[in-house]
Amino acid sequence: MATLKDVSKASGFSITTVSRALNGYNDVNKETRDKILNVAKELGYSPNILARSLVKKQSNTIGFLVTDLKRESIKDNFMFETLCGVSDELSDLNYEFVLLSTSTSKQKNKTYSQMCAERQLDGVVIQGLKRDDPYLLEAIESTVPCVLVDIPVEGVNTGYVTSNQLESAKQAVRYLIRLGHQHIAFMNGSPNAYVSTVRYDAYRQVLHEHEIDFRDEYVLNGDFEELASKNVALPFLLNHPEVTAIFCASDVMALGVLQATRELGLNVPDDLSIIGFDNILLSQYVSPPLTTVGQQPYEMGRKAASMIVNIVEEQDTPHEVFVNNQLILRESVTKNRR
Amino acid sequence: MATLKDVSKASGFSITTVSRALNGYNDVNKETRDKILNVAKELGYSPNILARSLVKKQSNTIGFLVTDLKRESIKDNFMFETLCGVSDELSDLNYEFVLLSTSTSKQKNKTYSQMCAERQLDGVVIQGLKRDDPYLLEAIESTVPCVLVDIPVEGVNTGYVTSNQLESAKQAVRYLIRLGHQHIAFMNGSPNAYVSTVRYDAYRQVLHEHEIDFRDEYVLNGDFEELASKNVALPFLLNHPEVTAIFCASDVMALGVLQATRELGLNVPDDLSIIGFDNILLSQYVSPPLTTVGQQPYEMGRKAASMIVNIVEEQDTPHEVFVNNQLILRESVTKNRR
DNA sequence: CTGTTAGCGCCTTCAA
DNA sequence: TTGAAGGCGCTAACAG
Numbered sequence: 025m026a027t028l029k030d031v032s033k034a035s036g037f038s039i040t041t042v043s044r045a046l047n048g049y050n051d052v053n054k055e056t057r058d059k060i061l062n063v064a065k066e067l068g069y070s071p072n073i074l075a076r077s078l079v080k081k082q083s084n085t086i087g088f089l090v091t092d093l094k095r096e097s098i099k100d101n102f103m104f105e106t107l108c109g110v111s112d113e114l115s116d117l118n119y120e121f122v123l124l125s126t127s128t129s130k131q132k133n134k135t136y137s138q139m140c141a142e143r144q145l146d147g148v149v150i151q152g153l154k155r156d157d158p159y160l161l162e163a164i165e166s167t168v169p170c171v172l173v174d175i176p177v178e179g180v181n182t183g184y185v186t187s188n189q190l191e192s193a194k195q196a197v198r199y200l201i202r203l204g205h206q207h208i209a210f211m212n213g214s215p216n217a218y219v220s221t222v223r224y225d226a227y228r229q230v231l232h233e234h235e236i237d238f239r240d241e242y243v244l245n246g247d248f249e250e251l252a253s254k255n256v257a258l259p260f261l262l263n264h265p266e267v268t269a270i271f272c273a274s275d276v277m278a279l280g281v282l283q284a285t286r287e288l289g290l291n292v293p294d295d296l297s298i299i300g301f302d303n304i305l306l307s308q309y310v311s312p313p314l315t316t317v318g319q320q321p322y323e324m325g326r327k328a329a330s331m332i333v334n335i336v337e338e339q340d341t342p343h344e345v346f347v348n349n350q351l352i353l354r355e356s357v358t359k360n361r362r
Numbered sequence: 363m364a365t366l367k368d369v370s371k372a373s374g375f376s377i378t379t380v381s382r383a384l385n386g387y388n389d390v391n392k393e394t395r396d397k398i399l400n401v402a403k404e405l406g407y408s409p410n411i412l413a414r415s416l417v418k419k420q421s422n423t424i425g426f427l428v429t430d431l432k433r434e435s436i437k438d439n440f441m442f443e444t445l446c447g448v449s450d451e452l453s454d455l456n457y458e459f460v461l462l463s464t465s466t467s468k469q470k471n472k473t474y475s476q477m478c479a480e481r482q483l484d485g486v487v488i489q490g491l492k493r494d495d496p497y498l499l500e501a502i503e504s505t506v507p508c509v510l511v512d513i514p515v516e517g518v519n520t521g522y523v524t525s526n527q528l529e530s531a532k533q534a535v536r537y538l539i540r541l542g543h544q545h546i547a548f549m550n551g552s553p554n555a556y557v558s559t560v561r562y563d564a565y566r567q568v569l570h571e572h573e574i575d576f577r578d579e580y581v582l583n584g585d586f587e588e589l590a591s592k593n594v595a596l597p598f599l600l601n602h603p604e605v606t607a608i609f610c611a612s613d614v615m616a617l618g619v620l621q622a623t624r625e626l627g628l629n630v631p632d633d634l635s636i637i638g639f640d641n642i643l644l645s646q647y648v649s650p651p652l653t654t655v656g657q658q659p660y661e662m663g664r665k666a667a668s669m670i671v672n673i674v675e676e677q678d679t680p681h682e683v684f685v686n687n688q689l690i691l692r693e694s695v696t697k698n699r700r
Numbered sequence: 701c702t703g704t705t706a707g708c709g710c711c712t713t714c715a716a
Numbered sequence: 717t718t719g720a721a722g723g724c725g726c727t728a729a730c731a732g
Contacts, residue, residue, distance in 0.1 A: 025479040027725060038703045043727065053701060070476035074412045074421065075725035079708045083412065104442045111461060120481070122460050123449060138408035141363035143458070306647055365709055376719045381711065391717060413709035417724045 026067035035063040046071070073120070077144055085120040086110075086332055087140070087148035089159070091127060101305060102321045106151055106173055109325020117333050124148070126159050136162035147332040149173065149325075169335040171328045176344075183335060183343030185327045189219060192317050192349030193226030196299045197271055199351060201234050204360035205269040205297060208236075209260065211281060213248040213273040220248075223273045223301065242267070246277040253280030261288055261296070268297060268360045275300035275307045275316055282310060282356075293358040303352055313354035323347045364405035373401040384409070411458070415482055423458040424448075424670055425478070425486040427497070429465060439643060440659045444489055444511055447663020455671050462486070464497050474500035485670040487511065487663075507673040509666045514682075521673060521681030523665045527557060530655050530687030531564030534637045535609055537689060539572050542698035543607040543635060546574075547598065549619060551586040551611040558586075561611045561639065580605070584615040591618030592625075599626055599634070606635060606698045613638035613645045613654055616694075620648060631696040641690055651692035661685045 031046075032039045037060060045052045045060040046069070063069075077083040088110050090103060107123075114121045122143060136159045140148065151173040153160040163170045169181040176184050200208050210227045213220040224243070231238050244260055246253025253272070261267065261284060272278035278300030285292050292298055292312055300307060303318025324347045334341035369384075370377045375394060383390050383398040384407070401407075415421040426448050428441055445461075452459045460481060474497045478486065489511040491498040501508045507519040514522050538546050548565045551558040562581070569576050582598055584591025591610070599605065599622060610616040616638030623630050630636055630650055638645060641656025662685045672679035 025475070028727095029725075039725090040704080040727080041702055044702090047727085051701060056701085068473070068476065070472070070479050072416070072482065072725050073480045074416050074482055075708090076727075077708095078410075078412050078416060078710090078725080079727050081708075101439070101442075104439075111463065115463065120460065122458065125449065125453065134408070135406070137363070138406065141408050142411045144410065144412055305643055309644055309647070366711095367709075377710085378712085378720080379718055382718090385711085389717060394717085410709050413724090414711075415724095416709080416726090417711050419724075 026069040027072070030067055031060065031064050031069050034067060035060050081144070082146050083120070083144040084118070085122060085143060085145055086114055086329065087122050087124045087143065087145045089124040089126065089148050089150045089153070091125070091152050091154070091157070102319070103152060105321035106325040109322040110149055110329045113326040113329035117329070119333060126153065126157065137166055140166065140168045147171070147336045149328045149332055150175070169332060171332040171335070173324055173328050178343055181335060183331050185324050185331060185345040185347060187319050187324070187349045188346050189222045189349070190226050192351065193223040193301070194230050195351050196317050197227055197230040200269045200271065200297060200299065200357070201230065203297070203357065206236060206360070207267045209242040209244060209264070209267050209270040211244045211246045211253055211257070211270055211272040211277045213246065213277065215245065220273050227271060246272070246280060248274050248276060250276050250280040253277035254283045257281045257284035258287065261285065261290065268362060269357070270296065270298055272298065272300050275302040275304045275314060278314055278316070279306070279310060293356050297357040299357055308354065312356045315354045315357040316352050317349050318352045319349050320347050364407040365410065368405055369398065369402050369407050372405060373398050419482070420484050421458070421482040422456070423460060423481060423483055424452055424667065425460050425462045425481065425483045427462040427464065427486050427488045427491070429463070429490050429492070429495070440657070441490060443659035444663040447660040448487055448667045451664040451667035455667070457671060464491065464495065475504055478504065478506045485509070485674045487666045487670055488513070507670060509670040509673070511662055511666050516681055519673060521669050523662050523669060523683040523685060525657050525662070525687045526684050527560045527687070528564050530689065531561040531639070532568050533689050534655050535565055535568040538607045538609065538635060538637065538695070539568065541635070541695065544574060544698070545605045547580040547582060547602070547605050547608040549582045549584045549591055549595070549608055549610040549615045551584065551615065553583065558611050565609060584610070584618060586612050586614060588614050588618040591615035592621045595619045595622035596625065599623065599628065606700060607695070608634065608636055610636065610638050613640040613642045613652060616652055616654070617644070617648060631694050635695040637695060646692065650694050653692045653695040654690050655687050656690045657687050658685050
């Protein structure tokens with residue numbers, strides 16, 4: 025592959041001038057620039073990014089760090105979509121992009137900083153690390169900037185992008201109310217999970233907002249499992265025929281409720297409207313397709329990439345970005361006709 | 363970050379000696395080595411890969427090139443699984459890994475060779491490029507080694523890994539026969555698609571193998587679409603009650619057949635056994651879960667990565683590897699009881 | 701506007 | 717067994 029030296033020789037100008045011409049500096053004569061450009065093209069010159077990074081002390085490369093790039097994460101297209109977003113945005117911004125995984129054995133004997141230093145990473149986007157992952161703690165302390173996806177921690181060189189969990193859950197409940205539902209149940213996940221409490225809060229707040237009495241017995245616990253929520257929905261629906269809608273803290277649990285309705289011979293959405301949360305792949309395939317609250321991982325990836333580049337380039341940028349979850353309207357919800 | 367120079371100063375040995383000690387050369391005194399190792403550890407020294415690559419003229423980095431790292435490919439977990447395999451294997455082998463996509467605008471004005479040269483890629487794994495993609499042609503010509511996934515082209519620096527399309531399709535049909543099915547239909551995809559013809563051939567050959575008469579009217583055309591294959595299956599099943607099993611050239615078409623059976627009030631698998639092909643995500647969720655022939659993209663990724671590293675390191679290695687497709691037994695097939 | 705000089709961090713002769 | 721010198725390809729002062 026042709027180098028600066030080659031172009032220099034072939035064009036008769038010094039390496040420096042060639043470098044400047046090729047990098048678009050304006051302190052170079054038009055004619056010489058044109059000549060150099062021509063020669064460079066002829067020779068198929070392409071700059072050696074490594075050499076450039078070495079002297080510039082920055083690599084124009086962003087790392088994307090995840091816990092487990094493993095088979096298990098495959099079903100969960102969340103990570104992959106984020107990755108796509110990061111990749112697309114980065115390539116728009118003319119940055120390179122490497123994939124890092126904390127779980128690889130070789131990296132167990134390597135600190136986070138070392139990992140960054142080796143590759144001269146300008147910054148890293150982090151997703152899916154547990155809150156107590158040593159790499160995460162290191163990352164936040166580190167001087168190399170990082171942006172966290174769905175992990176709300178802020179710092180000097182640290183930003184994050186996440187979604188409006190509370191607001192979007194509220195939207196879902198408001199949507200039901202707007203369609204005339206008054207007796208709305210809530211299928212809770214594990215009460216210990218952060219997202220569960222948020223969705224529970226959303227449920228209560230919106231009821232209150234609309235002066236609908238909160239009833240304790242309308243809150244079920246499906247433990248984020250399909251079977252559990254089916255089992256809990258079965259007797260509930262039997263005993264509470266007045267309930268016309270149910271908001272589930274996850275799609276999986278909504279699926280359980282759907283099964284329960286089938287066993288009871290209830291029609292969805294005519295007898296019972298169901299809203300889920302997550303927009304799992306399956307949700308659009310079940311019958312009826314599930315109305316649900318979906319995150320936008322692709323968008324989050326793009327925003328995260330954009331933010332990290334801004335931080336790296338020391339541009340003024342918010343260190344906290346929210347990507348709105350979206351209420352995805354499908355067919356499991358309808359107007360209350362009672 | 364600490365450099366060789368730092369370690370050199372701190373330990374009192376020359377840069378050269380430090381370098382040799384750290385790289386495990388044996389022409390260095392044990393004591394000095396130990397000292398150096400200690401100092402290096404204290405300082406948290408980590409080699410600068412970029413600098414090393416620059417002088418060694420190789421980067422220890424493999425690229426993974428795909429067409430579209432886009433939203434569209436998300437449903438198709440095939441690419442992602444391959445990626446996971448490549449990544450895992452590469453990190454086991456102590457290689458770095460960068461993701462490349464042909465579709466990014468910036469790369470439209472960049473040749474494949476330039477792309478490789480810039481990053482000093484040692485080799486690249488290619489997946490999902492169309493046969494006439496200019497990058498593919500360039501890749502095959504190029505001096506930088508490449509391994510193709512599911513694109514059987516061989517060359518000096520080129521190898522490929524693919525699956526045993528024909529044999530696995532045969533297995534599927536044989537499985538039906540072994541369960542006593544005699545009247546087996548075949549749902550073809552587009553007759554122009556390569557994979558379709560292979561699966562069709564498999565069907566015919568196995569029938570012949572078992573001395574079952576091939577009947578033209580048992581071959582349907584679902585055009586790889588769900589609705590089309592449902593529409594074609596509907597009258598067929600009505601007119602051919604003797605048919606007890608159907609082999610579909612894709613899961614999507616199998617889903618169409620499944621719908622048809624529902625409309626006809628047929629029970630799967632008791633009245634009709636169905637085998638699909640692809641193992642799409644949905645296939646395990648439908649009712650009944652679909653028996654199907656699945657590729658092993660993760661495995662293919664691993665093999666591809668392993669092969670490219672072998673080629674790069676000039677080790678003796680086959681340039682052609684097959685990963686067996688797997689017949690995934692689920693509940694849409696049963697013994698013929700008629 | 702152009703060229704010279706120096707150096708990024710590392711590895712590899714070649715001497716000692 | 718160790719060190720000095722040179723260079724990978726590139727950019728950044730500093731002169732001219």
